Amino acid sequence: MSESMAPPKRAFAPVQWMRDNLFNTWYNILLTVVVVYMIGTSIGPLLNWLFLDATFTGADPKDCVGDGACWLFINQRLNFFMYGFYPDAQQWRVDIMFFLLAVAFVPQFIERFPARRWLGIFGMTGLPIIGYILIPGGWFGLEEVQSNKWGGLMLTLILAYVGIIGSLPLGIILALGRRSEMPVIRGFCVIFIEVWRAVPLITVLFMASVMLPLFLPEGMNFEKLLRALIGITLWQSAYMAEVIRGGLQAIPRGQYEAGSALGLGYWRKMRLIILPQALTLVIPGIVNTFIGLFMDTTLVLIIGLFDILGTVQSTITDPAWQNVAIEGYVFVAFCFWVFCFGMSRYSQNLERKLDTGHKT
Amino acid sequence: MNDNNPPLQPSRSKPWNDPRVRAIFFQVVALAAIAWSGWTLIENTLANMESRGISTGFGFLDQSAGFGIIMSLIPYDATYSYGRTFFVGLLNTLLVSAMGIVAATILGFIIGVARLSSNWLIAKLSLAYIEIIRNIPILLQIFFWYFAVLRSLPTPRQSVDVGGVFFLNNRGLYLPDPIAQPGFGWVEAALVIAIVAVVIIKRWAKKRQLATGEIFPTVKVGISILIGLPLLAYLATGGPIEWDIPALKGFNFGGGITLIPELAALWVALTLFTAAFIAEIVRSGILSVSKGQTEAARALGLHNGLTLRLVVIPQAMRVIIPPLTSQYLNLFKNSSLATAIGYPDLVSVFMGTTLNQTGQAVEVVAMTMAVYLTVSLLISFFMNLYNRAAALKER
Numbered sequence: 001m002s003e004s005m006a007p008p009k010r011a012f013a014p015v016q017w018m019r020d021n022l023f024n025t026w027y028n029i030l031l032t033v034v035v036v037y038m039i040g041t042s043i044g045p046l047l048n049w050l051f052l053d054a055t056f057t058g059a060d061p062k063d064c065v066g067d068g069a070c071w072l073f074i075n076q077r078l079n080f081f082m083y084g085f086y087p088d089a090q091q092w093r094v095d096i097m098f099f100l101l102a103v104a105f106v107p108q109f110i111e112r113f114p115a116r117r118w119l120g121i122f123g124m125t126g127l128p129i130i131g132y133i134l135i136p137g138g139w140f141g142l143e144e145v146q147s148n149k150w151g152g153l154m155l156t157l158i159l160a161y162v163g164i165i166g167s168l169p170l171g172i173i174l175a176l177g178r179r180s181e182m183p184v185i186r187g188f189c190v191i192f193i194e195v196w197r198a199v200p201l202i203t204v205l206f207m208a209s210v211m212l213p214l215f216l217p218e219g220m221n222f223e224k225l226l227r228a229l230i231g232i233t234l235w236q237s238a239y240m241a242e243v244i245r246g247g248l249q250a251i252p253r254g255q256y257e258a259g260s261a262l263g264l265g266y267w268r269k270m271r272l273i274i275l276p277q278a279l280t281l282v283i284p285g286i287v288n289t290f291i292g293l294f295m296d297t298t299l300v301l302i303i304g305l306f307d308i309l310g311t312v313q314s315t316i317t318d319p320a321w322q323n324v325a326i327e328g329y330v331f332v333a334f335c336f337w338v339f340c341f342g343m344s345r346y347s348q349n350l351e352r353k354l355d356t357g358h359k360t
Numbered sequence: 361m362n363d364n365n366p367p368l369q370p371s372r373s374k375p376w377n378d379p380r381v382r383a384i385f386f387q388v389v390a391l392a393a394i395a396w397s398g399w400t401l402i403e404n405t406l407a408n409m410e411s412r413g414i415s416t417g418f419g420f421l422d423q424s425a426g427f428g429i430i431m432s433l434i435p436y437d438a439t440y441s442y443g444r445t446f447f448v449g450l451l452n453t454l455l456v457s458a459m460g461i462v463a464a465t466i467l468g469f470i471i472g473v474a475r476l477s478s479n480w481l482i483a484k485l486s487l488a489y490i491e492i493i494r495n496i497p498i499l500l501q502i503f504f505w506y507f508a509v510l511r512s513l514p515t516p517r518q519s520v521d522v523g524g525v526f527f528l529n530n531r532g533l534y535l536p537d538p539i540a541q542p543g544f545g546w547v548e549a550a551l552v553i554a555i556v557a558v559v560i561i562k563r564w565a566k567k568r569q570l571a572t573g574e575i576f577p578t579v580k581v582g583i584s585i586l587i588g589l590p591l592l593a594y595l596a597t598g599g600p601i602e603w604d605i606p607a608l609k610g611f612n613f614g615g616g617i618t619l620i621p622e623l624a625a626l627w628v629a630l631t632l633f634t635a636a637f638i639a640e641i642v643r644s645g646i647l648s649v650s651k652g653q654t655e656a657a658r659a660l661g662l663h664n665g666l667t668l669r670l671v672v673i674p675q676a677m678r679v680i681i682p683p684l685t686s687q688y689l690n691l692f693k694n695s696s697l698a699t700a701i702g703y704p705d706l707v708s709v710f711m712g713t714t715l716n717q718t719g720q721a722v723e724v725v726a727m728t729m730a731v732y733l734t735v736s737l738l739i740s741f742f743m744n745l746y747n748r749a750a751a752l753k754e755r
Binding site: 021022024025028031032035036181182183184185188195197198199200201202203206207210211213214215216217291295296298299301302309313316325326329332333336337340341344 | 383386387390391394401404405407408409477478479480481482485491492495496497498499500503504507508511689693694696697699700707711715721722725728729732733736737
């Protein structure tokens with residue numbers, strides 16, 4: 001009879017982990033050494049530049065003397081990056097909107113937040129109305145602020161927010177139209193969606209700023225911002241339509257037939273049975289589309305609007321500030337990254353939660 | 361029996377409750393609405409253009425353009441026509457898109473595989489790359505490479521010099537230009553012969569494998585023929601290539617091939633951005649092949665390389681190709697951001713300068729959009745063909 005063998009010797013846990021995950025084959029040993037060396041040599045200078053040698057406080061550009069980053073630049077121009085040319089005395093109006101936006105949408109990331117759903121509905125319906133009154137002003141004794149004074153992060157958020165609020169209903173209608181049984185309506189929706197999806201956003205923005213004035217009857221004209229918003233919304237609605245169509249196709253035929261069997265007409269069937277299921281299914285897709293839209297709003301600087309990248313870009317080229325390009329881009333990149341990474345994490349979580357495992 | 365009752369007729373609904381009648385009615389209304397809005401738009405546009413004194417039609421394409429373009433793949437100077445600017449811009453767009461697609465595919469596959477590496481550090485590094493790059497707007501990345509990195513390169517006089525052959529400065533990257541001398545035709549002929557030979561060998565090897573089961577090392581033999589035959593011809597004819605090496609003349613370099621910084625910044629940014637998305641697609645494609653497939657291949661006695669080549673990759677490609685197509689389309693469309701840094705692509709040259717000079721907004725925008733529409737449809741058409749070839753054949 002053989003003796004029972006002693007359990008295999010295992011090294012101290014972290015050492016064992018490193019052996020398994022970093023040094024398991026000769027090429028992994030080589031890769032690990034190279035990567036550790038590269039990280040080791042670059043992290044010190046990077047930290048020095050970012051924090052240790054950086055200038056955070058001061059009064060004017062001359063205070064940036066160290067070898068590190070000139071964060072003073074961000075500090076000094078933060079107001080411009082946030083509000084653009086919006087007058088200082090009226091900025092409380094924008095602050096209220098920032099606050100309401102956060103109140104409406106931050107709870108969406110927290111499960112079991114009381115009245116989360118109602119806050120979301122407020123964000124989609126009440127918030128645009130308040131914003132429409134508060135930001136341009138001109139009513140209730142509020143001083144009017146022309147849209148060419150808007151800029152910075154505020155403009156970026158307005159573009160993204162109006163784009164999503166406008167494109168959602170349009171996208172639903174287009175998606176329903178594309179699945180319609182009427183050839184004329186289906187054909188029109190297919191052509192509309194495919195054309196918008198095939199052209200880059202820049203050409204759409206150019207078209208909105210150059211051709212829209214030609215299309216309108218004489219004497220009628222929109223501001224540049226409104227033209228850009230129309231272009232972005234139409235362009236975005238085509239993408240939204242494709243996402244929603246995916247949801248509509250995922251609903252089993254039985255649901256449509258059951259709706260008809262209950263005697264519901266087309267619109268009631270869609271509103272009460274199909275759309276609630278389809279939209280829930282595609283929330284992750286909608287969030288991903290929104291992330292794309294949010295990043296693409298930077299393109300408006302090409303037609304001369306000052307979004308957050310536009311304001312930073314105009315300061316970098318300002319002769320008063322020299323060699324602050326990297327600091328400026330790092331700042332904008334960080335702002336976008338926080339928003340987009342947060343949203344993509346949210347949509348991944350949602351996907352995991354909605355995945356009931358029934359999919360084949 | 362009392363037969364006074366009228367015979368039962370099929371119940372006739374009111375015509376407005378008949379779905380078919382309704383459908384026709386709605387479609388007629390929709391057609392009328394589309395026609396009416398189209399008509400109004402055209403009428404407005406014509407009236408507006410007349411009041412602004414803009415003539416319609418494509419006659420402007422023959423007029424002389426009168427502006428220079430910093431980079432052109434075909435002969436061009438200010439005396440050429442506006443029609444020529446269209447082709448210059450189109451070729452520049454296609455060039456940067458093609459360069460971006462090739463580089464992003466290679467980089468994306470490498471990062472996607474690295475993401476699944478058994479080395480913890482490599483896997484996390486790829487993850488960090490993907491999560492950082494794809495959450496930052498592409499325009500910002502283009503700006504970063506152009507304004508922050510390439511602008512800070514040294515001036516032509518202090519160029520970075522690699523072996524006296526390659527030069528890098530803030531005006532661009534200068535490479536030696538191969539110029540074919542007489543006798544180079546033999547090398548080209550050898551290349552054609554090599555390609556034909558490889559095709560014939562491949563067919564023969566397949567036939568032999570089907571008949572006898574013996575495997576012929578097609579890949580190794582093919583590559584050595586493809587490289588060896590032209591190399592032999594090149595050496596036999598006495599090396600008929602002369603290199604035009606860039607040299608500093610006055611304030612700038614002359615000769616050689618120039619990679620202008622606008623193109624370089626756009627290329628690098630598009631490649632890095634799209635590669636992050638392609639990496640995620642590749643990763644999900646590889647993960648979608650179930651472990652049982654690999655195990656079955658091993659049970660059949662295939663070694664690691666063959667398992668990958670014959671079992672895993674063909675199945676992963678089915679999942680990878682459709683989203684990869686849309687990434688290619690995105691890259692192609694994003695190449696239009698060239699206009700923000702002044703790379704002379706179609707949008708920048710034609711929709712920018714030409715439109716501003718001629719004022720022919722409708723024609724120019726229509727032509728530009730038609731190009732993007734056509735190329736987008738072509739890319740998806742070819743990728744669909746490839747997809748059909750790679751798709752699951754269910755018999």
